Amino acid sequence: MARFPEGLVLLGDAVCAFNPLFGQGMSVAGLGAELLHECLREQARRSPGNLEGLAQRFRKRLPEVIRLPWFMSTLMDLQYPRATGKRGPGMGLLHWYIRRMLERSSRDAVVHRQFHCVLHLQSGLGAVLQPSVALAVLTHGAKALFVPLRERANTDTLPPPPEARPPTS
Structure with a gap:
């Protein structure tokens, strides 16, 4: 106005x-x-x-x-291909980091706690980017190259990754 x-x-x-x-x-x-x-x-x-x-x-x-x-x-x-909106530079890297963080948080209480502090607006993004969390997530991400998801994360309670979900009409 x-x-x-x-x-x-x-x-x-x-x-x-x-x-x-x-x-x-x-x-x-x-x-x-x-x-x-x-x-x-x-x-x-x-x-x-x-x-x-x-x-x-x-x-x-x-x-x-x-x-x-x-x-x-x-x-x-915006991690879903059918979602509309601008995907800026680095968005894919952020999506990768979040997916690895969610996987890691299924077995790592510190990562889980920091992620939920951000999700529930008790902390800023710095909580999931601090060295102890970032190192755990990046190490987990490196494992993702060699270790199947079922072995590196608690997949019994995780939804399937976006690329494995059937498209919605």
Whole structure:
């Protein structure tokens, strides 16, 4: 909008709707509500009793809350060939890393914990890129060249890889 109405604040799906499969919509709405609370406290200190400019300042900071979960959600969606959207440089490498991380997390509690901290928005992407996790994932990825999936991951509870799934009509 060229001019957004003063005093109007949007949260949750009104701002950004997530794939419900990943269960992040309510979490992002909650983080947005926390940001609004923070902005209201700052506004009360800055100008008690006056809400002018609050909505605009909140809108400028809300992308900070949305950026990581949106990236993760779209990244996961775009691993499927039939999904539409721009696949930037390095996307295939990220998909490879995530698949190896999911495999490794089926047998490695540290990788599993860090992955879930990111998935549940308790940590940033750095949690799954820190050396101890990245080394475990990359080592696991090297094994993938020589060791069958059933021997390197708990395949009893893993869904089949995207390339093995039948196409949907």
